[in-house]
Amino acid sequence: MNGFERSGRKVSAFPYIGSKTYLAPWVVEHLCDHETFVVPFGGAAGVLLNKPRSRAEIFNDRDEYVVRFFEAVRDRSDELAEAVRDIPYSRGLYNEWSRQFRDPEQDLGEDLVEEAARWVFLRYASFSGRYGQRAGFATDTPRKGPQKSEIWARVPERIQLLRDRFKGVAIECGDYSEQFKRYDGDDVLFYCDPPYTEEKDNYYRGPLFDHAGLVETLRAVDGEWIVSYSEPPEGLEDLATAVVERSYNRSASLDNSDRPERLYCSYDPAAAPMWSVVAQQTLPATDGGEQR
Structure with a gap:
């Protein structure tokens, strides 16, 4: 049993469209046995943060802001926490x-720490978590529950906890295809969480994603892989050995409706040796660190 299963607690590094924080226990249940765990589409690291450690772990994202934030977390966490603590929850700064x-x-900043602090403030202060366009300032409301400013005030503590989890994690910044070439091999498991096929470019930073290119890349992989999609691109279902499905409410979607979430696997989770490790305590509860 994993730490998050015992406590019911899950964590995300910051609000991010498409984060798998709340689906992390379900994803981890379907991971096959492996020694090396590679996340080619890192984002907010929702699955990585909520799983016990693998022998080797690699986090990659093509977005340099995402990567530099995690580098600041890992290498300069005390400075980053102090910089975040000094930022008021301000519409003007947003x-x-x-x-x-x-x-x-x-x-965005004069050095790594200042840039990372300001960038993560934008993630917490952006309404609905949309990343590719300006979404407006997320204000406090009269409703019950943690307020946005209250959640922001807890981020320095979260940074210290993220630092502990990211010790020993290799951080890459590049296209997903580079990571398949670099790390592919026996005992390697790639967990892929690409942009959804139905999302437009205003949800993410950068060009529209080539889903067909990912399918072709997966055809040549020697290791095992598991891919998260709601609606798959053409060819993925034929390539996968098994598909696992559940419904999920994506609160940041335009219609706020339940939609299917599917895992496309290169192996059969019902038959393949599944991942078993000594459970460890994961990070404390997320209090607004995910947007979907």
Whole structure:
């Protein structure tokens, strides 16, 4: 039994569209036996943060802001926590830094720590978690439950906990295909959480994703893989050995409806040797760290 199964607690590094934080226990249940765990589409690291450690773990994202945030967490966590603590939950700062973030001619910060602190503030302060467009400032409301400003005030503590989990994790910044070439082999499991096929470019930063290219890449992989999709691209279901499905409410979707979440596996979870490790305590509960 894993730590999150005992406690019912799950954590995400920051609010991020498509994060698998709340689905992490379900995903982990379907991981086959492996020595090396590779996440080619890192995002908020929802699954990685909520699983016990593998012998070797690799986190990759093509977005340099995501990668530099985790590098700051791992290597300069005390400075980052202090920088975050000094940022008030301010609409004015959100508007200023949001403009800078979307201006290719401006830097979001003067060094790694300042940039990471301002960037993660934008993740917490952006309404609905949309990343590829300015979504507006997420204000506190009269409703019950933790307020946005209250959640932001807890982020310095979260950074210290993220640091502990990311010790020993290799961090890469590149296209997913580079990670398949670099790490493919026996006893390797790739967990892929690409953008959804139905999402548009205003949800994510960067160009529209080539789903057909991912399918072709998977055809050549020697290790095992498991891919999260709601609606798969053409050819993936034929390539997969097994498909596991459940319904899931994506709160950041436009219609706020339940949709299927599917795991496409290169192996059969009902027949393959499944991953078994000594359970360890995972990070404390998320209190608003995921957007879907």
